[in-house]
Amino acid sequence: MSVDQPVLSLSDVDVHFEKDGGGLNPFADRPTIRAVDGVSLDIGSNDVVAIVGESGSGKTTLGKTAVGLQQPTGGSISYRGQDIWAAKKWRSNPSIPYEEIRRSLQIIHQDPGAALNPNRTVMSSLAAPLKRWQPDLGSEDREARILHFIERVGMSPPHDYAHRYPHQLSGGEKQRVALIRALLMNPDLILADEAVSALDVSLRVEMMDLMLELQSEFDTSFLFISHDLSNARYIAEHSGGRLGVMYLGELVELGPADEVLQNPQHPYTKVLKWATPELGVDEGPTEPPVREIDIPDPVNPPAGCRFHTRCPNATEQCRTDTPPAANVDTSGNHHVTCYRATDDDAYWNSTPLDGATLASDETTHDD
Numbered sequence: 017m018s019v020d021q022p023v024l025s026l027s028d029v030d031v032h033f034e035k036d037g038g039g040l041n042p043f044a045d046r047p048t049i050r051a052v053d054g055v056s057l058d059i060g061s062n063d064v065v066a067i068v069g070e071s072g073s074g075k076t077t078l079g080k081t082a083v084g085l086q087q088p089t090g091g092s093i094s095y096r097g098q099d100i101w102a103a104k105k106w107r108s109n110p111s112i113p114y115e116e117i118r119r120s121l122q123i124i125h126q127d128p129g130a131a132l133n134p135n136r137t138v139m140s141s142l143a144a145p146l147k148r149w150q151p152d153l154g155s156e157d158r159e160a161r162i163l164h165f166i167e168r169v170g171m172s173p174p175h176d177y178a179h180r181y182p183h184q185l186s187g188g189e190k191q192r193v194a195l196i197r198a199l200l201m202n203p204d205l206i207l208a209d210e211a212v213s214a215l216d217v218s219l220r221v222e223m224m225d226l227m228l229e230l231q232s233e234f235d236t237s238f239l240f241i242s243h244d245l246s247n248a249r250y251i252a253e254h255s256g257g258r259l260g261v262m263y264l265g266e267l268v269e270l271g272p273a274d275e276v277l278q279n280p281q282h283p284y285t286k287v288l289k290w291a292t293p294e295l296g297v298d299e300g301p302t303e304p305p306v307r308e309i310d311i312p313d314p315v316n317p318p319a320g321c322r323f324h325t326r327c328p329n330a331t332e333q334c335r336t337d338t339p340p341a342a343n344v345d346t347s348g349n350h351h352v353t354c355y356r357a358t359d360d361d362a363y364w365n366s367t368p369l370d371g372a373t374l375a376s377d378e379t380t381h382d383d
């Protein structure tokens with residue numbers, strides 16, 4: 017294993033589900049939901065990636081797949097060079113055992129209450145996984161470590177909080193306990209799936225600031241998932257991380273947060289930006305920059321570029337061909353899956369679809 021090896025490497029990952037259906041005919045083909053399609057993403061040490069996209073775009077499925085909870089139906093996913101599913105099935109004598117991979121990849125969910133046993137105190141809930149992963153740690157050291165973390169996340173006095181039950185904690189406090197539980201495992205990466213979405217708006221920034229502080233204190237990588245661009249932006253910008261945009265199962269744009277927001281290249285990223293008033297875009301179109309409001313069904317996504325049915329700049333080429341991910345900056349860090357990112361493509365000679373135009377709307381481009 018090389019030290020330069022990414023913590024996680026997703027290569028051309030697909031996750032397709034069979035949908036219940038077919039009516040009364042048991043032999044009918046079941047429709048396929050293409051929850052994640054062709055996603056490639058490397059996450060390094062001490063790296064932060066925030067993924068944003070509308071409901072149903074595949075964010076949760078991608079996150080679960082990244083941490084080894086969902087098996088991909090195509091492509092591969094590896095932890096420090098070890099294929100996670102080969103390790104899980106103990107194929108080819110894994111260089112990293114699956115248990116080690118599971119410990120290194122932790123999760124905090126939107127609803128931390130659901131992950132806490134209502135009949136256990138905070139101390140007991142936090143001690144259980146530590147006992148499993150570090151059986152040699154004496155009970156006094158274990159308690160001291162837990163109390164230290166409780167205080168570190170701002171719950172003071174720690175002894176008081178340690179003896180509370182989940183129903184005696186606020187939503188923000190439960191989320192802090194979930195964060196401690198993840199950190200106690202000394203993980204390489206934490207998946208935070210809509211981890212602040214259920215909190216009051218006033219508490220969200222506080223919680224995100226805490227995650228950012230702990231991320232840098234422990235050098236833990238974060239995969240942060242949110243349907244809300246302002247939250248995803250906050251995390252990615254404040255950590256100097258990357259922002260990824262998902263649309264109908266595909267990662268359509270990925271790059272440094274500033275770059276993606278100030279110079280969005282995918283027409284869908286421009287839509288998300290338009291729909292996020294917190295980003296301070298005062299000027300620009302009053303209508304969303306799309307031809308169609310409705311999002312297509314992921315069971316039967318459009319051919320070609322999946323966004324072509326809504327895209328204000330779609331051409332015949334977008335309807336029939338799938339654009340490859342292109343780099344749009346010289347450092348090679350900003351990728352976009354759109355023909356418009358390339359200068360010399362046949363796209364520019366292709367006929368615009370009904371209602372579309374090749375011209376950019378500069379007000380949404382350069383604001």
Ligand SMILES: Nc1ncnc2c1ncn2[C@@H]1O[C@H](COP(=O)(O)OP(=O)(O)OP(=O)(O)O)[C@@H](O)[C@H]1O
Binds near residue numbers: 050072314
């Ligand atoms: N286990 C499953 N079986 C069948 N379909 C699934 C399953 N999990 C997810 N899906 C479908 O896959 C698509 C992507 O779902 P996913 O939850 O990953 O999206 P999301 O972007 O996280 O949305 P949300 O924010 O609403 O959770 C959806 O159409 C969803 O219904």
